[in-house]
Amino acid sequence: MKKILLAEDDPFVVEIYSRKIKEAGFDLEIVQTGEEALRKIKEERFDILLLDMVLPGLSGWEVLEAIRKEKEKNEQLRTLKVLVLSNLGSRPEVERAVRMGAERYLIKAHYTPAQVVEEVKRLDR
Ligand SMILES: [Mg+2]
Structure with missing residues (x-):
């Protein structure tokens, strides 16, 4: 899985996305801060990180930057795919996130939770 x-x-x-993601048969863990996200992805192997950009403490940008810096020496981070889920989404922001290693950048207002799950499945292939 x-x-x-x-x-x-x-x-x-969290509530609406987690329900959809679990229904789709994925194993899901949830964290609420950038620090926790970074700690988790270094501790265990995840296939996909769904990353909000505006988080308390470390922002999604800082998480992306940390992944980029550390992936050379960390196999788990190398295989991790990051899908940004954000309310922000100007073209420069999207381009910056992709340059920093995000696979996809989804603007929350433009995607229903079901469509986000479809994007997750697409990444999964
Ligand atoms: Mg947020």
């Missing part, structure tokens, strides 16, 4: 880590601080967003 594919393992997904959802890093999201909004309880309402």
